[in-house]
Amino acid sequence: MGSVGSSLLKSSQSASNLDWIGPSTSQRLPAKRHRFASLFAYRYVSDSLLRFNSRRKNRPISRETQRAFKDLISSWSCSELAALCTEMESSWALRELVILAESARPPVLSISDYLSKALDDRIACDAFIVFKNKRYDVHSSILLARCQYFSEQYALLSKPNGPGPFEISLPELEISNELFEAFLRYIYTGKIINVPKHEQGILNEILSRLRCGQSLEENLANFDFERNGDCTLVFTTNDSYSSDKVGRRNDSRDYFVQCSSVMMTARSDFFRSIIKRKQQNDEPLTIVIDEHLFPRVYAPVILHAIYTGRLDLSKTMDGCPVSTNSLNEVQAIASGRRQRSPLRQAIDVYQISRFLNLYFLAQACEDVMVSELSADTLSGLWSWSSEPDGSAYVKRQCIAYLRGEFSRICSSYLLYELDEDLLYECLLSDYVQVSV
Structure with missing residues (x-):
C-alpha cells in the first residue's frame, strides 16, 4: 500500500531501529x-x-x-x-x-448511434418511402429486420432490375411528417426521440400496427443479413483476383460471403469509403480482401460483431489464419509458452478491428485480453502491447496486474522472465503490493 506519513517514522540513533515504524511519542501508554x-x-x-x-x-x-x-x-x-x-x-x-x-478509454458509439448516423447520412440507401409528398431514403435491410409489415411487403414486391433504389409502400397513416420521422428514427435506434407525450401513444399504436415491437438488438441478432445481403466480401490470397470471378466458387480457393452494406458503412469508416466510392461509380458492391490482412477464419466473428455489437470468439471458423506483418505481434505471444486460444484469437481480431476502424470491437478484444491476464501470460502480453501497434490499454493493465501480484510473482521463477521496462514501470507506483 502507499507510504504512511513521515511523522510515523520513529527517529533512532541505533542502526538496528532504523526500520522500526512507530508513533511519534515514545512514551508507553x-x-x-x-x-x-x-x-x-x-x-x-x-x-x-x-x-x-x-x-x-x-x-x-x-x-x-x-x-x-x-x-x-x-x-x-x-x-x-x-x-x-x-x-x-x-x-x-x-x-x-x-x-x-x-482504465480510461475513448468512448465508442452504441449500435443505435451508428444506425442513427446512417439514417442521417443516407449512404448505401437502396430504397425510399414517399410520405405526404416527401421522400425518405432508407435501407431495406433495416426495415426488414425491424418490422414484419415491411418484411411481408418486400416479399410481395417485384424489385426492379436496375441499380437504383426502389419504393417501399406504406399503409394510410394520419400523422404528421414530424411523427413519421420519429417513427423512422425509432426503427433505426429503438428509441423514441423528440416526441411529445400526447403523441407517444399514437406512435406506439403505429409501431404495434406495423409489428415493430421487439428491441433493436434482438431484431438485428435474429435477422439473416447474409441471405438478405447486398454486398459481397471476397477473401483471397491471390493478388491477381479480378471481378469476373465473382459468383464462381468451384475450382477456386477464394471465399465469398454476403453482408449488409448499411451495417458495414455505419460501423466501419474503412468499408464506408469503399462502398461510397463504388456506389458513386455504379460499380457492383464487391469488396476484395487480402487474407494476409483479414483472414477468412475471422469473418463470422467480425460480421457478427458488426451486426450485434458483441464479440463471440466461438464463431471463429476452423482453419489456420494467414500470418503477415500486420499480425507479427501474435507470434511474440505464441512463442515460448503455449497460450490459451481465446487470447490468440482476441489479439488477431484486435488487429483486424483496428485495420477496419472498428473501435468498439477493438475495446471488446482488449477486455478479453485483460481477462486472460495471469502470471503466465503477463510477459507475452506486455511484449505485444509495447509494440507500436499494440494496445496502450492492455499495457497499462499489465502494469496494474504486476502491481497487485508483485509479492507472489517475485517469489517465483516468473520474475526472471519479466521485461525490465515492465518492472521499472511497476516500481514507480506507490501502490505496489509487496505484503505476503
Missing part, C-alpha cells in the same frame, strides 16, 4: 489506554486496511499481516490512529483515481 487503542485499531484501522485492499479479491490480507499490523499500532495514541486512518483513506481515494485513469 497505560494498560487501560492500551486496550482502548486496540479496540480502536480493530474497529477503524482494520476496516480501512481491508477497504484499501478491496481490489485484491483473489488474495485477501493474510492473518500474519493483520496481526503484525495490529501489534505495530496497539500502543499508538488515539490522535495517531486517527491520523493514520485519514492518511489511509486519502491514499485509498488517490489509488482509486489512479485505477480510473488507467
Whole structure:
C-alpha cells in the first residue's frame, strides 16, 4: 500500500531501529489506554486496511499481516490512529483515481448511434418511402429486420432490375411528417426521440400496427443479413483476383460471403469509403480482401460483431489464419509458452478491428485480453502491447496486474522472465503490493 506519513517514522540513533515504524511519542501508554487503542485499531484501522485492499479479491490480507499490523499500532495514541486512518483513506481515494485513469478509454458509439448516423447520412440507401409528398431514403435491410409489415411487403414486391433504389409502400397513416420521422428514427435506434407525450401513444399504436415491437438488438441478432445481403466480401490470397470471378466458387480457393452494406458503412469508416466510392461509380458492391490482412477464419466473428455489437470468439471458423506483418505481434505471444486460444484469437481480431476502424470491437478484444491476464501470460502480453501497434490499454493493465501480484510473482521463477521496462514501470507506483 502507499507510504504512511513521515511523522510515523520513529527517529533512532541505533542502526538496528532504523526500520522500526512507530508513533511519534515514545512514551508507553497505560494498560487501560492500551486496550482502548486496540479496540480502536480493530474497529477503524482494520476496516480501512481491508477497504484499501478491496481490489485484491483473489488474495485477501493474510492473518500474519493483520496481526503484525495490529501489534505495530496497539500502543499508538488515539490522535495517531486517527491520523493514520485519514492518511489511509486519502491514499485509498488517490489509488482509486489512479485505477480510473488507467482504465480510461475513448468512448465508442452504441449500435443505435451508428444506425442513427446512417439514417442521417443516407449512404448505401437502396430504397425510399414517399410520405405526404416527401421522400425518405432508407435501407431495406433495416426495415426488414425491424418490422414484419415491411418484411411481408418486400416479399410481395417485384424489385426492379436496375441499380437504383426502389419504393417501399406504406399503409394510410394520419400523422404528421414530424411523427413519421420519429417513427423512422425509432426503427433505426429503438428509441423514441423528440416526441411529445400526447403523441407517444399514437406512435406506439403505429409501431404495434406495423409489428415493430421487439428491441433493436434482438431484431438485428435474429435477422439473416447474409441471405438478405447486398454486398459481397471476397477473401483471397491471390493478388491477381479480378471481378469476373465473382459468383464462381468451384475450382477456386477464394471465399465469398454476403453482408449488409448499411451495417458495414455505419460501423466501419474503412468499408464506408469503399462502398461510397463504388456506389458513386455504379460499380457492383464487391469488396476484395487480402487474407494476409483479414483472414477468412475471422469473418463470422467480425460480421457478427458488426451486426450485434458483441464479440463471440466461438464463431471463429476452423482453419489456420494467414500470418503477415500486420499480425507479427501474435507470434511474440505464441512463442515460448503455449497460450490459451481465446487470447490468440482476441489479439488477431484486435488487429483486424483496428485495420477496419472498428473501435468498439477493438475495446471488446482488449477486455478479453485483460481477462486472460495471469502470471503466465503477463510477459507475452506486455511484449505485444509495447509494440507500436499494440494496445496502450492492455499495457497499462499489465502494469496494474504486476502491481497487485508483485509479492507472489517475485517469489517465483516468473520474475526472471519479466521485461525490465515492465518492472521499472511497476516500481514507480506507490501502490505496489509487496505484503505476503
